[in-house]
Every structure is written in C-alpha cells, then in structure tokens.
Amino acid sequence: GAVVSQHPSWVICKSGTSVKIECRSLDFQATTMFWYRQFPKQSLMLMATSNEGSKATYEQGVEKDKFLINHASLTLSTLTVTSAHPEDSSFYICSARQGATANYGYTFGSGTRLTVV
Amino acid sequence: AQSVTQPDIHITVSEGASLELRCNYSYGATPYLFWYVQSPGQGLQLLLKYFSGDTLVQGIKGFEAEFKRSQSSFNLRKPSVHWSDAAEYFCAVGAAGGTSYGKLTFGQGTILTVHP
Numbered sequence: 001g002a003v004v005s006q007h008p009s010w011v012i013c014k015s016g017t018s019v020k021i022e023c024r025s026l027d028f029q030a031t032t033m034f035w036y037r038q039f040p041k042q043s044l045m046l047m048a049t050s051n052e053g054s055k056a057t058y059e060q061g062v063e064k065d066k067f068l069i070n071h072a073s074l075t076l077s078t079l080t081v082t083s084a085h086p087e088d089s090s091f092y093i094c095s096a097r098q099g100a101t102a103n104y105g106y107t108f109g110s111g112t113r114l115t116v117v
Numbered sequence: 118a119q120s121v122t123q124p125d126i127h128i129t130v131s132e133g134a135s136l137e138l139r140c141n142y143s144y145g146a147t148p149y150l151f152w153y154v155q156s157p158g159q160g161l162q163l164l165l166k167y168f169s170g171d172t173l174v175q176g177i178k179g180f181e182a183e184f185k186r187s188q189s190s191f192n193l194r195k196p197s198v199h200w201s202d203a204a205e206y207f208c209a210v211g212a213a214g215g216t217s218y219g220k221l222t223f224g225q226g227t228i229l230t231v232h233p
Contacts (some may be wrong), residue, residue: 006160032219043207043223044161093160097219104149104168104211106221108160 002028004096006109013084013116021079021112022093023094029074030096034106035067050077084116119144119210119217123226129230130198138227139195140182140208149211150191151221152182156204164206167191178202204232 003026003087005043013019023033036044048064050056050071058064066088077096081088093111097104119141130136142148149168153161165176172184182193191208208224 004160009158034220039227043225044219046222049220091158095161102220104151104166104219106163108153108162110160111158113158 001106002096002098002107004030004094004107004109006094006112008112009110010113011115013015013074013114015085016117018082019084019114021078021081021092021094023077023096023109025075025096025098025107028096028098028107029087030077030098031074032097033071033077034095034097035069035077036093036095038093038111040091044093047079077109081114084114086116087117089114119148119212119222121208121210121222123206123208123224123227125227126225127228127230129232131232132200133197134159136193136195136198136202136229138208138229140193140205140224141189141190142208142210143189144210144212146213147186149213150182150184150195151209151211152176152180152191153207153209153223154178154204155207155226161177163206198229198231200231200233203229205229 048058055068071077095108152164
C-alpha cells in the first residue's frame with residue numbers, strides 16, 4: 001500500500017532557529033501534499049497545500065514567511081519552520097494525494113512533534 | 118464552508134461492548150465523509166469513507182458507519198470493541214466540488230478508552 005514517510009519524528013530546537021520537516025511518498029508519486037498542524041487535544045488544522053513544482057497555497061492566518069513549504073519533486077515536500085518560537089511547538093502532519101485527481105486517496109505521515117525551547 | 122462536529126470528546130467502553138461515535142457535518146450538498154483513527158504520536162489511518170451509494174459503509178478493523186442525510190450525521194459503529202481500538206478518532210468532511218475541493222475539514226476528535 002501507499003506509504004508516506006515523515007522525518008524527523010520529533011525535534012527539539014532553540015528559539016530563533018529553523019527546523020526542516022520532510023515528507024516523502026515512498027511508493028507513489030504525490031502531485032499534491034498537505035501540511036497540517038495539531039495542537040494538544042485539538043483537531044488537525046490545514047496549514048497549506050503544496051503542488052509539485054509550484055508555490056504552496058496557504059490557509060488564511062498561516063504565515064507563509066514563517067512556514068516555508070517546498071515541493072520540488074513528486075516524492076518530497078518539506079516544511080521549514082523559520083525563526084521558531086515556543087508558540088510554534090506543535091504536532092505537524094503531512095498527507096499526500098495519489099494521482100492527479102482529487103479522489104481523496106490521501107495517505108498520512110506519522111507526524112513530527114516539534115518542541116521549541 | 119464545511120464543518121464537522123464530534124459531540125463526544127471522550128468515551129469509555131468496556132472491552133467487548135458495542136461502540137458508537139457521533140459525527141455531524143455541515144455542508145451545502147452531499148459531502149464526502151471519512152473516519153480516521155490516530156494512535157498517540159502517530160499519523161492518521163483511514164477507517165472508511167463515503168462518497169455515494171449505499172449509506173452503510175464497511176471499513177477496516179470491523180468498523181462501519183452510516184450516512185444519514187436527514188440528520189447530517191455519519192456515526193461510526195463497532196459491535197464489539199477490542200482493547201487495541203483505544204485511540205483518537207476523527208471524522209472529516211471533504212468538499213465534492215468548488216474551491217474547497219480536495220481539502221479535508223476535521224472534527225475535534227473523540228478519544229476512546231477501553232477498559233478490560
């Protein structure tokens with residue numbers, strides 16, 4: 001079956017530094033990837049949608065300069081949290097869509113727990 | 118805009134008991150509906166989905182859900198819960214068209230605890 005690998009699983013960084021999270025589709029080509037953020041005891045909130053080879057589309061209220069998304073290939077999307085602050089601490093999850101049509105055949109990564117100290 | 122409400126934040130059941138998790142949605146037309154399960158610190162696994170057709174949908178791990186248009190509901194059920202079912206469950210709705218097509222909106226989640 002379709003597998004999405006997300007790394008790292010957890011990361012601790014100092015305030016002011018940047019952190020990169022990778023999301024890879026291992027056995028399929030992902031034309032579209034989604035990035036979500038999940039606060040403790042809360043639901044997943046869509047941050048942005050990235051399409052291979054084009055700029056990401058950010059949801060309202062998400063700072064595009066803080067959360068840099070790159071989708072340079074059909075199997076890799078990265079989320080970089082720039083100048084991280086403690087309020088950016090959260091659980092970040094990516095999902096990838098198989099194929100060009102939006103048939104909701106999404107596969108989720110295992111998530112990244114980011115802690116900013 | 119689409120939205121999803123899961124009224125129960127936390128449910129506790131005994132192993133072997135039946136389970137029903139509630140989900141209500143708001144959407145202007147027939148939505149695409151999903152149930153996902155998330156274990157602590159893990160990503161989401163799809164249990165089942167409804168696009169059209171038979172309103173009773175069978176999923177993995179013995180779960181099923183029923184789409185009731187008149188009640189705007191998509192409740193998840195399992196006749197006999199196993200201890201391994203303890204996790205958090207998310208209901209989600211996806212737009213069938215329009216500018217939100219392809220995006221999922223999740224409910225707040227229901228944490229399931231299973232007592233031995």
